[in-house]
Amino acid sequence: MFRLAFILHLFIGSTIAGSAIVVALTMGYDTMAPILWAALIGFIASFPVTYLVTKALYERV
Numbered sequence: 001m002f003r004l005a006f007i008l009h010l011f012i013g014s015t016i017a018g019s020a021i022v023v024a025l026t027m028g029y030d031t032m033a034p035i036l037w038a039a040l041i042g043f044i045a046s047f048p049v050t051y052l053v054t055k056a057l058y059e060r061v
Contacts, residue, residue: 008054009050012049013046016042020045
């Protein structure tokens with residue numbers, strides 16, 4: 001389960017972090033600090049999402 005979660009986190013984390021960066025840039029925060037904060041928040045927020053997706057995949061098998 002850990003290996004699947006790690007692989008899924010690579011994709012889910014980059015997607016959520018990238019979306020958070022796009023939101024920050026759209027809101028006009030175009031300096032380094034807000035972009036890094038958005039990426040960090042997106043990366044941290046992807047852990048519960050990864051857990052839920054991995055759990056759902058394992059329950060269906």
